[in-house]
Amino acid sequence: MKPAPFDYVAPGSLEEVLATLATYGYDAKLLAGGQSLIPMMNFRLAQPSVLVDLNEVTELNWVRRRNGGVSLGAMVRQRQLERDPVVAEVAPLVHDTMPYVAHPQIRNRGTLGGSLAHADPAAELPVVMVALEAQLRLRRAQGERWVAAEAFFEGLFTTVLAPDEMVVEVVVPVLPPRTGYGFLEVARRHGDFAQAGVTAVLTLDENDVCRKARIVYLNLGEVPMIARKAADLLVGEKVTDSLIAEVADVGAREEIEPTGDIHATADYKRHLAGVLTRRVLKLALAKATSSQ
Amino acid sequence: MTKNVRISVTVNGEQYEREVEPRLLLSDFLRHELGLTGTHVGCEHGVCGACTILFDGQPVRSCLTLAVQANGHEIMTVEGLTEDRERLHPLQEAFWEAHGLQCGFCTPGFLMTLLPFLEENPQPTEAEIREAISGNLCRCTGYQHIVDAVKLAAEKLARQQV
Numbered sequence: 001m002k003p004a005p006f007d008y009v010a011p012g013s014l015e016e017v018l019a020t021l022a023t024y025g026y027d028a029k030l031l032a033g034g035q036s037l038i039p040m041m042n043f044r045l046a047q048p049s050v051l052v053d054l055n056e057v058t059e060l061n062w063v064r065r066r067n068g069g070v071s072l073g074a075m076v077r078q079r080q081l082e083r084d085p086v087v088a089e090v091a092p093l094v095h096d097t098m099p100y101v102a103h104p105q106i107r108n109r110g111t112l113g114g115s116l117a118h119a120d121p122a123a124e125l126p127v128v129m130v131a132l133e134a135q136l137r138l139r140r141a142q143g144e145r146w147v148a149a150e151a152f153f154e155g156l157f158t159t160v161l162a163p164d165e166m167v168v169e170v171v172v173p174v175l176p177p178r179t180g181y182g183f184l185e186v187a188r189r190h191g192d193f194a195q196a197g198v199t200a201v202l203t204l205d206e207n208d209v210c211r212k213a214r215i216v217y218l219n220l221g222e223v224p225m226i227a228r229k230a231a232d233l234l235v236g237e238k239v240t241d242s243l244i245a246e247v248a249d250v251g252a253r254e255e256i257e258p259t260g261d262i263h264a265t266a267d268y269k270r271h272l273a274g275v276l277t278r279r280v281l282k283l284a285l286a287k288a289t290s291s292q
Numbered sequence: 293m294t295k296n297v298r299i300s301v302t303v304n305g306e307q308y309e310r311e312v313e314p315r316l317l318l319s320d321f322l323r324h325e326l327g328l329t330g331t332h333v334g335c336e337h338g339v340c341g342a343c344t345i346l347f348d349g350q351p352v353r354s355c356l357t358l359a360v361q362a363n364g365h366e367i368m369t370v371e372g373l374t375e376d377r378e379r380l381h382p383l384q385e386a387f388w389e390a391h392g393l394q395c396g397f398c399t400p401g402f403l404m405t406l407l408p409f410l411e412e413n414p415q416p417t418e419a420e421i422r423e424a425i426s427g428n429l430c431r432c433t434g435y436q437h438i439v440d441a442v443k444l445a446a447e448k449l450a451r452q453q454v
Contacts, residue, residue, distance in 0.1 A: 001336040001337070002315060002316075002317070002320075003315040003317075004315070005294045005313070005314075005315055006294060006314060006315060007294050007295060007314065008294075008295075008297055008314030008358070008360050010360070010361075010363075031358075031361075034356050034357065034358075034361075035338060035353075035356055038317075038338070038355075038356045038357070038358070039337035039338050039356065041315075042317075042336050042337050042355070043337065051314065053358075053360075053361060055361060079350075099423075102427070103341070103426055103427025104351065104405075104409075104424065104427060105341060105344055105351045105352055105353055105405065105427045106338065106353070106356075106427065108347075108350040108351060108352050109347075109352050109353070109356065109357070189426070190423070190426050191426045191427060
Protein backbone atom coordinates (compact mmCIF):
# COMPACT_ATOMS: atom_id res chain seq x y z
CA MET A 1 0.00 0.00 0.00
CA LYS A 2 1.73 3.11 -1.25
CA PRO A 3 0.30 6.43 -2.31
CA ALA A 4 0.09 7.16 -6.03
CA PRO A 5 2.78 9.59 -7.24
CA PHE A 6 2.30 13.30 -6.57
CA ASP A 7 4.29 16.50 -6.54
CA TYR A 8 5.14 17.82 -3.10
CA VAL A 9 5.40 21.41 -2.00
CA ALA A 10 6.10 22.59 1.54
CA PRO A 11 5.49 26.34 1.59
CA GLY A 12 6.85 28.38 4.46
CA SER A 13 4.05 30.93 4.56
CA LEU A 14 0.27 31.14 4.32
CA GLU A 15 0.53 33.46 1.29
CA GLU A 16 2.48 30.79 -0.59
CA VAL A 17 -0.08 28.13 0.36
CA LEU A 18 -2.94 30.26 -0.94
CA ALA A 19 -1.08 31.04 -4.15
CA THR A 20 -0.43 27.32 -4.70
CA LEU A 21 -4.10 26.53 -4.10
CA ALA A 22 -5.11 29.28 -6.54
CA THR A 23 -2.88 27.70 -9.19
CA TYR A 24 -3.87 24.04 -8.77
CA GLY A 25 -7.40 24.14 -7.30
CA TYR A 26 -9.01 20.68 -7.39
CA ASP A 27 -5.70 18.98 -8.27
CA ALA A 28 -4.11 20.07 -5.01
CA LYS A 29 -4.74 18.69 -1.56
CA LEU A 30 -3.65 20.24 1.72
CA LEU A 31 -1.70 18.00 4.06
CA ALA A 32 -2.26 18.98 7.70
CA GLY A 33 -1.74 16.19 10.25
CA GLY A 34 -2.24 13.53 7.59
CA GLN A 35 -3.96 11.12 9.97
CA SER A 36 -6.94 10.72 7.62
CA LEU A 37 -5.49 11.89 4.30
CA ILE A 38 -2.43 9.62 4.28
CA PRO A 39 -4.47 6.44 4.98
CA MET A 40 -6.77 7.49 2.12
CA MET A 41 -3.72 8.00 -0.09
CA ASN A 42 -2.24 4.66 1.03
CA PHE A 43 -5.50 3.01 -0.05
CA ARG A 44 -5.47 5.22 -3.17
CA LEU A 45 -8.92 6.52 -2.35
CA ALA A 46 -7.29 9.94 -2.63
CA GLN A 47 -4.82 10.61 -5.46
CA PRO A 48 -3.99 14.31 -5.44
CA SER A 49 -1.50 15.41 -8.08
CA VAL A 50 -0.04 18.13 -5.85
CA LEU A 51 0.30 17.76 -2.11
CA VAL A 52 0.69 21.04 -0.22
CA ASP A 53 2.24 20.36 3.17
CA LEU A 54 1.13 22.82 5.87
CA ASN A 55 3.45 21.51 8.55
CA GLU A 56 6.12 24.14 8.01
CA VAL A 57 3.60 27.01 8.05
CA THR A 58 4.18 27.89 11.69
CA GLU A 59 2.03 31.02 11.44
CA LEU A 60 -1.04 28.74 11.34
CA ASN A 61 -0.44 27.46 14.86
CA TRP A 62 -1.64 29.64 17.72
CA VAL A 63 -3.88 29.56 20.78
CA ARG A 64 -5.00 33.03 21.87
CA ARG A 65 -7.69 34.48 24.07
CA ARG A 66 -10.24 36.44 22.09
CA ASN A 67 -13.23 38.33 23.53
CA GLY A 68 -13.40 35.97 26.47
CA GLY A 69 -13.29 32.97 24.14
CA VAL A 70 -10.38 31.45 22.32
CA SER A 71 -8.96 31.80 18.82
CA LEU A 72 -7.20 28.73 17.44
CA GLY A 73 -4.97 28.42 14.39
CA ALA A 74 -5.94 25.69 11.93
CA MET A 75 -2.65 23.83 12.48
CA VAL A 76 -3.06 23.50 16.24
CA ARG A 77 -2.43 19.83 17.00
CA GLN A 78 -5.12 17.81 18.75
CA ARG A 79 -2.59 17.06 21.50
CA GLN A 80 -2.22 20.83 22.04
CA LEU A 81 -5.99 21.21 22.38
CA GLU A 82 -5.87 18.47 24.99
CA ARG A 83 -3.09 20.09 27.01
CA ASP A 84 -3.29 23.84 26.50
CA PRO A 85 -4.30 25.62 29.75
CA VAL A 86 -6.18 28.39 27.90
CA VAL A 87 -8.26 25.81 26.01
CA ALA A 88 -8.96 23.97 29.27
CA GLU A 89 -10.12 27.19 30.93
CA VAL A 90 -12.07 28.87 28.13
CA ALA A 91 -13.23 25.93 26.01
CA PRO A 92 -13.46 23.12 28.60
CA LEU A 93 -15.74 21.02 26.37
CA VAL A 94 -13.00 20.90 23.73
CA HIS A 95 -10.45 19.94 26.38
CA ASP A 96 -12.69 17.23 27.85
CA THR A 97 -13.48 15.73 24.45
CA MET A 98 -9.92 15.37 23.16
CA PRO A 99 -9.13 12.06 24.91
CA TYR A 100 -11.93 10.52 22.81
CA VAL A 101 -10.12 11.48 19.60
CA ALA A 102 -8.25 8.35 18.47
CA HIS A 103 -4.96 7.66 20.32
CA PRO A 104 -2.11 9.85 21.61
CA GLN A 105 0.08 8.98 18.60
CA ILE A 106 -2.66 10.23 16.27
CA ARG A 107 -3.34 13.36 18.33
CA ASN A 108 0.34 14.28 18.22
CA ARG A 109 -0.01 14.82 14.47
CA GLY A 110 -3.72 15.39 13.88
CA THR A 111 -4.84 19.01 13.66
CA LEU A 112 -7.95 21.04 14.39
CA GLY A 113 -8.30 22.46 10.87
CA GLY A 114 -7.62 19.09 9.29
CA SER A 115 -10.32 17.35 11.28
CA LEU A 116 -12.89 20.04 10.42
CA ALA A 117 -12.02 20.17 6.71
CA HIS A 118 -12.07 16.35 6.47
CA ALA A 119 -15.69 16.44 7.75
CA ASP A 120 -15.91 12.85 8.92
CA PRO A 121 -19.31 12.44 10.63
CA ALA A 122 -17.64 10.17 13.19
CA ALA A 123 -15.09 12.83 14.19
CA GLU A 124 -15.44 14.56 17.54
CA LEU A 125 -14.12 18.05 16.73
CA PRO A 126 -16.80 18.98 14.16
CA VAL A 127 -19.59 17.98 16.56
CA VAL A 128 -18.08 19.92 19.46
CA MET A 129 -17.45 23.02 17.33
CA VAL A 130 -21.06 22.97 16.09
CA ALA A 131 -22.32 22.65 19.68
CA LEU A 132 -20.15 25.55 20.84
CA GLU A 133 -21.24 27.72 17.89
CA ALA A 134 -17.65 28.22 16.79
CA GLN A 135 -16.86 30.48 13.84
CA LEU A 136 -14.46 29.38 11.10
CA ARG A 137 -12.33 31.82 9.12
CA LEU A 138 -11.78 30.58 5.56
CA ARG A 139 -9.17 32.11 3.30
CA ARG A 140 -8.34 32.06 -0.37
CA ALA A 141 -5.86 34.16 -2.35
CA GLN A 142 -8.49 36.85 -3.06
CA GLY A 143 -9.94 37.26 0.40
CA GLU A 144 -11.62 35.64 3.35
CA ARG A 145 -14.99 34.86 4.88
CA TRP A 146 -16.34 33.74 8.24
CA VAL A 147 -18.66 30.73 8.38
CA ALA A 148 -20.50 29.35 11.42
CA ALA A 149 -19.45 25.78 12.20
CA GLU A 150 -23.00 24.53 11.69
CA ALA A 151 -23.08 25.99 8.15
CA PHE A 152 -19.65 24.60 7.28
CA PHE A 153 -20.58 20.91 6.96
CA GLU A 154 -22.58 20.03 3.85
CA GLY A 155 -22.52 16.25 3.74
CA LEU A 156 -20.38 13.17 4.08
CA PHE A 157 -16.76 14.40 3.89
CA THR A 158 -18.07 17.55 2.22
CA THR A 159 -17.84 21.16 3.37
CA VAL A 160 -18.49 24.60 1.91
CA LEU A 161 -14.76 25.00 1.17
CA ALA A 162 -14.01 25.98 -2.42
CA PRO A 163 -11.10 24.10 -4.05
CA ASP A 164 -8.79 27.09 -3.60
CA GLU A 165 -9.95 27.84 -0.06
CA MET A 166 -8.80 26.67 3.37
CA VAL A 167 -9.66 26.93 7.08
CA VAL A 168 -7.16 29.20 8.82
CA GLU A 169 -8.78 29.99 12.16
CA VAL A 170 -11.45 28.72 14.53
CA VAL A 171 -12.94 30.98 17.18
CA VAL A 172 -14.74 29.36 20.10
CA PRO A 173 -16.90 31.93 21.92
CA VAL A 174 -16.95 32.30 25.68
CA LEU A 175 -19.53 30.19 27.53
CA PRO A 176 -22.23 32.24 29.32
CA PRO A 177 -22.38 31.98 33.13
CA ARG A 178 -24.23 28.93 34.53
CA THR A 179 -23.47 26.87 31.46
CA GLY A 180 -22.86 23.14 31.65
CA TYR A 181 -21.65 20.80 28.95
CA GLY A 182 -20.76 17.21 28.27
CA PHE A 183 -19.60 14.80 25.61
CA LEU A 184 -20.21 11.05 25.50
CA GLU A 185 -19.74 8.36 22.89
CA VAL A 186 -19.86 4.61 22.57
CA ALA A 187 -17.05 2.87 20.70
CA ARG A 188 -16.23 -0.83 20.61
CA ARG A 189 -12.73 -0.08 21.90
CA HIS A 190 -11.39 3.14 23.36
CA GLY A 191 -10.02 5.31 20.56
CA ASP A 192 -11.96 3.57 17.77
CA PHE A 193 -14.46 5.48 15.68
CA ALA A 194 -17.60 5.74 17.78
CA GLN A 195 -20.85 4.07 16.80
CA ALA A 196 -22.72 7.01 18.26
CA GLY A 197 -21.97 10.06 20.33
CA VAL A 198 -23.58 13.23 21.60
CA THR A 199 -22.61 16.53 23.07
CA ALA A 200 -24.81 19.00 24.95
CA VAL A 201 -24.40 22.58 26.13
CA LEU A 202 -26.99 23.94 28.60
CA THR A 203 -27.36 27.44 30.04
CA LEU A 204 -29.53 28.05 33.11
CA ASP A 205 -30.76 31.31 34.65
CA GLU A 206 -30.53 32.11 38.37
CA ASN A 207 -33.77 30.18 39.00
CA ASP A 208 -32.43 27.06 37.28
CA VAL A 209 -34.67 27.60 34.27
CA CYS A 210 -33.00 26.57 31.02
CA ARG A 211 -32.28 29.62 28.84
CA LYS A 212 -30.43 27.93 26.02
CA ALA A 213 -29.68 24.37 24.95
CA ARG A 214 -27.70 22.73 22.15
CA ILE A 215 -27.61 19.00 21.49
CA VAL A 216 -25.47 17.68 18.63
CA TYR A 217 -25.04 14.06 17.57
CA LEU A 218 -21.94 12.29 16.29
CA ASN A 219 -22.00 9.64 13.54
CA LEU A 220 -25.80 9.59 13.44
CA GLY A 221 -26.15 11.32 10.09
CA GLU A 222 -23.92 12.61 7.32
CA VAL A 223 -22.98 15.76 9.24
CA PRO A 224 -23.02 16.74 12.93
CA MET A 225 -26.77 16.42 13.60
CA ILE A 226 -28.24 19.31 15.57
CA ALA A 227 -31.28 18.26 17.61
CA ARG A 228 -33.14 21.57 17.51
CA LYS A 229 -36.59 20.30 18.36
CA ALA A 230 -35.34 18.27 21.31
CA ALA A 231 -33.22 21.16 22.62
CA ASP A 232 -36.14 23.60 22.28
CA LEU A 233 -38.20 21.45 24.66
CA LEU A 234 -35.71 22.40 27.39
CA VAL A 235 -35.81 26.16 26.89
CA GLY A 236 -37.98 28.01 29.42
CA GLU A 237 -38.28 24.90 31.61
CA LYS A 238 -36.69 23.51 34.73
CA VAL A 239 -34.68 20.50 33.65
CA THR A 240 -36.24 17.53 35.41
CA ASP A 241 -35.55 13.84 34.88
CA SER A 242 -38.85 13.38 33.10
CA LEU A 243 -38.14 16.29 30.76
CA ILE A 244 -34.69 14.86 30.04
CA ALA A 245 -36.30 11.52 29.17
CA GLU A 246 -38.71 13.24 26.79
CA VAL A 247 -35.94 15.28 25.15
CA ALA A 248 -33.81 12.16 24.67
CA ASP A 249 -36.76 10.37 23.14
CA VAL A 250 -37.47 13.16 20.64
CA GLY A 251 -33.79 13.53 19.76
CA ALA A 252 -33.26 9.83 19.17
CA ARG A 253 -36.54 9.32 17.32
CA GLU A 254 -36.79 12.40 15.12
CA GLU A 255 -33.49 14.17 14.73
CA ILE A 256 -30.96 11.64 13.57
CA GLU A 257 -30.49 9.53 10.44
CA PRO A 258 -28.43 6.54 11.56
CA THR A 259 -27.40 3.89 9.05
CA GLY A 260 -26.61 0.34 10.06
CA ASP A 261 -23.19 -1.17 9.56
CA ILE A 262 -21.38 -4.40 10.37
CA HIS A 263 -21.05 -3.50 14.05
CA ALA A 264 -24.40 -1.88 14.82
CA THR A 265 -27.85 -1.73 13.28
CA ALA A 266 -29.59 1.61 12.77
CA ASP A 267 -32.04 0.66 15.55
CA TYR A 268 -29.22 -0.03 17.97
CA LYS A 269 -27.62 3.34 17.16
CA ARG A 270 -30.98 5.02 17.78
CA HIS A 271 -31.12 3.27 21.14
CA LEU A 272 -27.59 4.49 21.93
CA ALA A 273 -28.57 8.03 20.98
CA GLY A 274 -31.42 7.98 23.49
CA VAL A 275 -29.34 6.57 26.34
CA LEU A 276 -26.40 8.89 25.65
CA THR A 277 -28.67 11.95 25.42
CA ARG A 278 -30.12 11.24 28.85
CA ARG A 279 -26.67 10.77 30.35
CA VAL A 280 -25.09 13.80 28.70
CA LEU A 281 -27.95 16.10 29.70
CA LYS A 282 -27.57 15.00 33.32
CA LEU A 283 -23.86 15.72 33.13
CA ALA A 284 -24.42 19.13 31.58
CA LEU A 285 -27.14 19.97 34.09
CA ALA A 286 -24.93 19.07 37.05
CA LYS A 287 -22.13 21.24 35.67
CA ALA A 288 -24.46 24.18 35.01
CA THR A 289 -26.02 24.00 38.48
CA SER A 290 -22.67 23.88 40.23
CA SER A 291 -21.05 26.66 38.16
CA GLN A 292 -21.20 30.35 38.98
CA MET B 293 6.79 12.37 -13.50
CA THR B 294 7.07 13.77 -10.00
CA LYS B 295 10.14 15.48 -8.72
CA ASN B 296 12.31 13.83 -6.10
CA VAL B 297 13.09 15.85 -3.01
CA ARG B 298 16.41 16.12 -1.20
CA ILE B 299 16.00 15.67 2.54
CA SER B 300 18.23 15.81 5.57
CA VAL B 301 17.00 13.86 8.59
CA THR B 302 18.50 13.08 11.96
CA VAL B 303 17.78 9.50 12.98
CA ASN B 304 18.98 8.21 16.36
CA GLY B 305 21.44 11.12 16.52
CA GLU B 306 22.94 10.46 13.11
CA GLN B 307 22.33 12.75 10.17
CA TYR B 308 21.27 11.28 6.82
CA GLU B 309 20.91 13.01 3.46
CA ARG B 310 18.87 11.27 0.80
CA GLU B 311 16.93 12.06 -2.33
CA VAL B 312 13.47 10.57 -2.06
CA GLU B 313 10.22 10.29 -3.97
CA PRO B 314 7.58 12.42 -2.20
CA ARG B 315 5.25 9.43 -1.85
CA LEU B 316 7.77 7.41 0.16
CA LEU B 317 6.37 6.78 3.63
CA LEU B 318 8.64 7.48 6.58
CA SER B 319 8.27 3.84 7.69
CA ASP B 320 9.57 2.60 4.33
CA PHE B 321 12.31 5.23 4.32
CA LEU B 322 13.60 4.01 7.68
CA ARG B 323 13.50 0.36 6.63
CA HIS B 324 14.53 0.44 2.98
CA GLU B 325 16.69 3.54 2.67
CA LEU B 326 18.39 3.45 6.06
CA GLY B 327 18.18 -0.28 6.77
CA LEU B 328 16.64 0.34 10.19
CA THR B 329 14.28 -2.63 10.12
CA GLY B 330 13.46 -2.41 13.82
CA THR B 331 10.49 -0.24 12.89
CA HIS B 332 7.79 -2.71 11.86
CA VAL B 333 5.10 -2.12 9.29
CA GLY B 334 1.74 -3.65 10.11
CA CYS B 335 -1.47 -2.16 8.77
CA GLU B 336 -0.09 0.85 6.87
CA HIS B 337 -3.14 2.92 7.69
CA GLY B 338 -2.57 4.05 11.23
CA VAL B 339 -4.50 1.44 13.17
CA CYS B 340 -1.97 -1.03 14.58
CA GLY B 341 0.78 1.20 15.98
CA ALA B 342 3.62 -1.20 15.04
CA CYS B 343 5.44 1.55 13.13
CA THR B 344 5.39 4.07 16.00
CA ILE B 345 8.58 6.17 16.15
CA LEU B 346 9.48 9.41 17.91
CA PHE B 347 9.16 12.51 15.74
CA ASP B 348 10.83 15.42 17.54
CA GLY B 349 10.35 13.42 20.74
CA GLN B 350 6.64 12.68 20.22
CA PRO B 351 5.32 9.21 19.35
CA VAL B 352 3.73 9.19 15.89
CA ARG B 353 2.81 6.63 13.23
CA SER B 354 5.63 6.52 10.69
CA CYS B 355 3.23 4.96 8.13
CA LEU B 356 1.11 8.14 8.29
CA THR B 357 4.08 10.42 7.76
CA LEU B 358 5.93 11.01 4.51
CA ALA B 359 9.70 10.79 4.51
CA VAL B 360 9.84 14.30 3.03
CA GLN B 361 8.03 15.60 6.10
CA ALA B 362 10.92 14.46 8.27
CA ASN B 363 13.22 16.93 6.51
CA GLY B 364 14.97 18.97 9.20
CA HIS B 365 13.41 16.92 12.01
CA GLU B 366 14.68 14.45 14.57
CA ILE B 367 13.56 10.85 14.46
CA MET B 368 14.18 8.15 17.01
CA THR B 369 13.54 4.48 16.28
CA VAL B 370 13.76 1.40 18.46
CA GLU B 371 17.41 1.04 17.42
CA GLY B 372 18.08 4.32 19.23
CA LEU B 373 16.99 2.98 22.63
CA THR B 374 20.45 1.74 23.49
CA GLU B 375 23.86 2.51 22.09
CA ASP B 376 25.47 -0.51 23.68
CA ARG B 377 24.56 -3.58 21.63
CA GLU B 378 25.29 -5.83 24.63
CA ARG B 379 22.88 -4.10 26.96
CA LEU B 380 19.19 -3.46 26.69
CA HIS B 381 17.37 -0.31 27.76
CA PRO B 382 15.56 -0.81 31.12
CA LEU B 383 12.26 -0.70 29.23
CA GLN B 384 13.43 -3.53 26.98
CA GLU B 385 14.77 -5.47 29.96
CA ALA B 386 11.38 -5.14 31.63
CA PHE B 387 9.61 -6.48 28.52
CA TRP B 388 12.00 -9.43 28.48
CA GLU B 389 11.67 -10.22 32.18
CA ALA B 390 7.89 -9.77 32.41
CA HIS B 391 7.20 -11.67 29.15
CA GLY B 392 5.91 -8.48 27.54
CA LEU B 393 6.30 -10.02 24.10
CA GLN B 394 5.45 -13.25 22.36
CA CYS B 395 6.07 -12.96 18.62
CA GLY B 396 7.59 -9.50 19.08
CA PHE B 397 6.11 -7.92 15.98
CA CYS B 398 4.30 -5.17 17.86
CA THR B 399 7.09 -4.63 20.41
CA PRO B 400 9.03 -1.78 18.75
CA GLY B 401 5.82 0.23 18.50
CA PHE B 402 4.98 -0.42 22.13
CA LEU B 403 8.48 0.56 23.25
CA MET B 404 8.48 3.82 21.30
CA THR B 405 5.02 4.69 22.63
CA LEU B 406 6.03 3.91 26.20
CA LEU B 407 9.40 5.66 26.32
CA PRO B 408 8.00 9.24 26.34
CA PHE B 409 4.99 8.08 28.37
CA LEU B 410 7.18 6.89 31.25
CA GLU B 411 9.29 10.03 31.09
CA GLU B 412 6.17 12.12 31.47
CA ASN B 413 4.46 9.82 33.93
CA PRO B 414 7.09 7.86 35.88
CA GLN B 415 4.56 6.21 38.23
CA PRO B 416 1.57 5.37 36.10
CA THR B 417 -1.52 3.55 37.34
CA GLU B 418 -2.72 0.45 35.52
CA ALA B 419 -5.56 2.46 33.95
CA GLU B 420 -3.10 5.06 32.67
CA ILE B 421 -0.89 2.33 31.22
CA ARG B 422 -3.83 0.76 29.39
CA GLU B 423 -4.85 4.17 28.04
CA ALA B 424 -1.26 4.85 26.92
CA ILE B 425 -1.05 1.61 24.93
CA SER B 426 -4.57 1.83 23.51
CA GLY B 427 -3.15 2.83 20.12
CA ASN B 428 -0.98 -0.28 19.81
CA LEU B 429 -2.31 -3.69 18.86
CA CYS B 430 -0.75 -6.95 20.04
CA ARG B 431 -2.26 -9.80 18.02
CA CYS B 432 -0.79 -12.37 20.39
CA THR B 433 -3.10 -10.55 22.84
CA GLY B 434 -0.37 -10.38 25.43
CA TYR B 435 -1.65 -7.18 26.97
CA GLN B 436 -1.60 -8.35 30.58
CA HIS B 437 2.11 -9.12 30.40
CA ILE B 438 2.75 -5.85 28.57
CA VAL B 439 1.05 -3.96 31.40
CA ASP B 440 3.20 -5.93 33.89
CA ALA B 441 6.29 -5.02 31.86
CA VAL B 442 5.43 -1.33 31.98
CA LYS B 443 5.04 -1.47 35.77
CA LEU B 444 8.39 -3.23 36.03
CA ALA B 445 10.00 -0.70 33.68
CA ALA B 446 8.70 2.15 35.83
CA GLU B 447 10.35 0.52 38.88
CA LYS B 448 13.61 -0.04 37.01
CA LEU B 449 13.70 3.53 35.72
CA ALA B 450 12.93 4.90 39.19
CA ARG B 451 15.82 2.89 40.66
CA GLN B 452 18.08 4.24 37.93
CA GLN B 453 17.22 7.81 38.96
CA VAL B 454 18.39 7.27 42.54
